[in-house]
Amino acid sequence: MRRIISVLMENEPGALSRIIGLFSQRAYNVDSLCVAPIDDSSLSRLTITTQGDDKVIEQITKQVNKLIDVLKISDLTEGSHVERELMLVKVGTRNENSRAEVKRTVEIFRGKIVDVTPKNYTIELTGTSDKLDAFVQTIGQTGEIIELSRTGVCGLSRGEKAMRP
Amino acid sequence: MPVCAIPIQPIKLMGVFLVEMMSGAAMVVRALKDVGVKHVFGYPGGAVLDIYDALYAQEDVQHILVRHEQAAAHMADGYARATGQTGTVLVTSGPGATNTITGIATAYMDSIPMVVLSGQVPSMHIGEDAFQETDMVGCSRPIVKHSFLVKRAIDIPEAIAKAYYIANSGRPGPVVVDLPKDTVNVQENHPYRFPEKVQMRSYNPTIKGHLGQIKKALKVLLKAKRPIVYVGGGAIACDASPLVTELAEKLKLPVTNTLMGLGAFPGDHPQFLGMLGMHGTVQANKTMHNADCILALGARFDDRVTNNVQKFCPHAQIIHVDIDPASISKTINVHIPVVGSVKTVLTQFFEQMHEIDENERKDQLHDWWEQIEAWRSRDCLAYAKDSGLIKPQQVIESLYKHTQGDAFITSDVGQHQMFAALYYPFAKPRRWINSGGLGTMGFGLPAAMGVQVAHPDAVVACVTGDGSIQMNIQELATCLQYGMPVKIISLNNRALGMVRQWQDMNYKGRHSHSYMDSLPDFVKLTEAYGHVGIKVEKPEELDDAMARCFALKDKLVFMDIAVDQNEHVYPMQIKYGAMDDMRLSKTERS
Numbered sequence: 239m240r241r242i243i244s245v246l247m248e249n250e251p252g253a254l255s256r257i258i259g260l261f262s263q264r265a266y267n268v269d270s271l272c273v274a275p276i277d278d279s280s281l282s283r284l285t286i287t288t289q290g291d292d293k294v295i296e297q298i299t300k301q302v303n304k305l306i307d308v309l310k311i312s313d314l315t316e317g318s319h320v321e322r323e324l325m326l327v328k329v330g331t332r333n334e335n336s337r338a339e340v341k342r343t344v345e346i347f348r349g350k351i352v353d354v355t356p357k358n359y360t361i362e363l364t365g366t367s368d369k370l371d372a373f374v375q376t377i378g379q380t381g382e383i384i385e386l387s388r389t390g391v392c393g394l395s396r397g398e399k400a401m402r403p
Numbered sequence: 404m405p406v407c408a409i410p411i412q413p414i415k416l417m418g419v420f421l422v423e424m425m426s427g428a429a430m431v432v433r434a435l436k437d438v439g440v441k442h443v444f445g446y447p448g449g450a451v452l453d454i455y456d457a458l459y460a461q462e463d464v465q466h467i468l469v470r471h472e473q474a475a476a477h478m479a480d481g482y483a484r485a486t487g488q489t490g491t492v493l494v495t496s497g498p499g500a501t502n503t504i505t506g507i508a509t510a511y512m513d514s515i516p517m518v519v520l521s522g523q524v525p526s527m528h529i530g531e532d533a534f535q536e537t538d539m540v541g542c543s544r545p546i547v548k549h550s551f552l553v554k555r556a557i558d559i560p561e562a563i564a565k566a567y568y569i570a571n572s573g574r575p576g577p578v579v580v581d582l583p584k585d586t587v588n589v590q591e592n593h594p595y596r597f598p599e600k601v602q603m604r605s606y607n608p609t610i611k612g613h614l615g616q617i618k619k620a621l622k623v624l625l626k627a628k629r630p631i632v633y634v635g636g637g638a639i640a641c642d643a644s645p646l647v648t649e650l651a652e653k654l655k656l657p658v659t660n661t662l663m664g665l666g667a668f669p670g671d672h673p674q675f676l677g678m679l680g681m682h683g684t685v686q687a688n689k690t691m692h693n694a695d696c697i698l699a700l701g702a703r704f705d706d707r708v709t710n711n712v713q714k715f716c717p718h719a720q721i722i723h724v725d726i727d728p729a730s731i732s733k734t735i736n737v738h739i740p741v742v743g744s745v746k747t748v749l750t751q752f753f754e755q756m757h758e759i760d761e762n763e764r765k766d767q768l769h770d771w772w773e774q775i776e777a778w779r780s781r782d783c784l785a786y787a788k789d790s791g792l793i794k795p796q797q798v799i800e801s802l803y804k805h806t807q808g809d810a811f812i813t814s815d816v817g818q819h820q821m822f823a824a825l826y827y828p829f830a831k832p833r834r835w836i837n838s839g840g841l842g843t844m845g846f847g848l849p850a851a852m853g854v855q856v857a858h859p860d861a862v863v864a865c866v867t868g869d870g871s872i873q874m875n876i877q878e879l880a881t882c883l884q885y886g887m888p889v890k891i892i893s894l895n896n897r898a899l900g901m902v903r904q905w906q907d908m909n910y911k912g913r914h915s916h917s918y919m920d921s922l923p924d925f926v927k928l929t930e931a932y933g934h935v936g937i938k939v940e941k942p943e944e945l946d947d948a949m950a951r952c953f954a955l956k957d958k959l960v961f962m963d964i965a966v967d968q969n970e971h972v973y974p975m976q977i978k979y980g981a982m983d984d985m986r987l988s989k990t991e992r993s
Contacts, residue, residue, distance in 0.1 A: 247605070251552070259545055300728050301729050303728075308605060309605045
């Protein structure tokens with residue numbers, strides 16, 4: 239089962255490598271990973287999407303929490319949550335027809351064209367991973383995907399629930 | 404972010420600095436003194452010459468010069484196991500640091516508090532593949548509890564204080580402090596401030612158990628008709644042995660210790676069933692398998708205990724007390740977890756327990772004990788003594804006799820380790836010192852030396868074999884230099900006994916590379932190192948030789964004992980079976 243795990247940790251050199259190392263060392267799976275400092279710049283928040291049954295996720299949570307640099311950890315998928323992923327994709331457009339079609343698709347998906355050349359568009363799109371997957375599939379039929387980059391999922395719990403130090 | 408963000412300004416008052424000024428190297432030695440370190444095991448080299456200079460001509464911290472850095476780590480490890488105090492290692496960068504890796508992994512697997520101070524190339528050269536550069540923080544990452552790469556001299560005291568705090572709190576473990584050469588430069592002085600208290604917002608181990616869980620656990624334990632207490636190394640790490648004994652005696656509970664837990668509950672106690680697991684006793688494994696309640700205290704349901712997890716103790720309600728939440732329900736699902744130190748949780752148990760009627764307890768467990776005694780009467784540790792060859796079991800029994808069961812015994816890894824664990828009933832904690840988790844050959848001798856440094860007047864013996872002893876035999880020189888009268892009891896079977904045993908059992912006796920065809924003359928070798936060697940070849944010589952060995956109180960004695968090459972360690976669990984599916988000899992099964 240797909241899970242989104244949020245980790246609050248010290249923003250120190252080596253902290254990220256400890257978490258990544260733990261995942262490979264204990265043979266846990268990492269689908270995506272997204273990390274940046276938070277409002278208190280001495281801390282970083284890291285979001286990992288992973289796969290596993292309850293037992294595996296319990297172990298991942300406990301083992302990550304055991305790392306000295308880690309303050310808090312929570313499984314966002316346990317409750318209702320908001321998740322987003324950002325994607326930049328460069329799409330080659332063969333002719334006027336295809337340029338119009340790509341533009342229309344971007345509008346339908348509520349994306350933005352952030353860079354234009356006569357031969358391609360660079361598109362920015364945010365949403366859930368499923369939405370991004372759907373966009374990639376659709377756009378691939380009208381234009382030629384030259385390159386794309388995704389941030390991986392980041393997320394927060396809905397409502398009052400929050401992860402603070 | 405560096406450890407300490409604000410540079411400390413030295414305060415000058417009437418021309419005198421209020422904060423002491425010193426070099427980074429001097430800070431290392433001073434901080435060691437301030438955390439209470441008395442002994443450091445190490446080996447000098449380029450990156451740590453400044454620290455070695457600071458160690459010169461001072462008496463606070465005694466340095467023991469080893470012959471190989473792996474041994475330094477094992478010595479610090481043995482020192483820590485025998486005392487509960489953190490062991491300290493000091494090595495140079497590159498090969499000095501990487502040589503400690505096996506020692507760090509050994510300590511990590513057995514949760515032993517250790518701090519490894521490693522030199523590093525100067526900060527400005529990190530990443531340039533400089534001479535003797537390795538990424539020590541990276542190399543050691545999967546086998547440390549935590550690590551520090553110090554960036555500035557003024558951060559040294561705090562990094563060292565934190566390292567010792569982390570190493571010896573919660574579930575203990577090794578911590579690496581990597582010190583680039585420029586941070587310990589003796590030419591530059593910086594203000595020294597040692598933190599009075601270490602506090603870390605991201606690290607607060609749970610020591611006290613949850614009261615609701617404790618009440619639940621007690622209810623199940625007191626109701627149980629077929630209970631057993633399963634005690635691991637965690638009970639020794641927090642010095643909970645007296646409480647474990649008190650609980651078992653009060654409630655008349657049968658007790659088994661893991662390999663790491665030997666001595667946590669007295670081995671000569673009538674309620675003790677012996678070690679459990681792969682080479683556990685019949686009574687211990689049968690009692691576990693048939694129990695309706697297992698109280699696990701600081702044990703981790705290791706694969707060398709459980710055998711096939713699918714068939715593990717099918718009738719038992721499991722209560723698991725452990726300081727590490729990640730150890731709970733890792734391999735075996737636990738019914739009542741209690742996170743906390745065994746010592747604190749057992750104290751809470753007693754607070755919650757009402758008056759216990761001992762006679763009532765006896766009645767309640769009468770049938771259970773009768774069953775256990777029936778299993779015990781099988782005498783699974785009996786062995787044939789009439790072969791004319793020295794039996795390894797016999798050597799351990801003789802060792803027990805000649806040390807009055809009161810020595811510190813370290814071991815290497817293999818058959819001799821299991822024989823020592825099974826035939827030397829350890830009555831006290833911290834007396835049995837072996838590499839249980841990692842299974843490191845070469846651990847025994849340096850560990851014994853570490854114990855001897857901690858307890859100069861104690862009797863310390865290393866039970867080893869002709870394979871293991873050669874993995875760190877160079878330390879005989881260190882023993883001479885520091886006058887360490889360790890007794891080496893080598894069960895020489897001219898083979899890698901445990902490998903050979905598995906080859907006998909699982910590979911039709913094809914002894915692929917498990918023989919030792921060109922063994923040195925260990926007696927002469929020991930003499931060359933300046934010690935005493937004794938060769939024993941006949942069973943009737945054994946006792947006298949052992950007596951001679953222990954009479955030489957101030958000497959290191961190497962006992963080279965020729966034992967039966969074909970002896971196997973039994974009992975032994977049958978692969979993929981339940982806990983109590985065991986071979987009892989080459990022909991019998993349980």
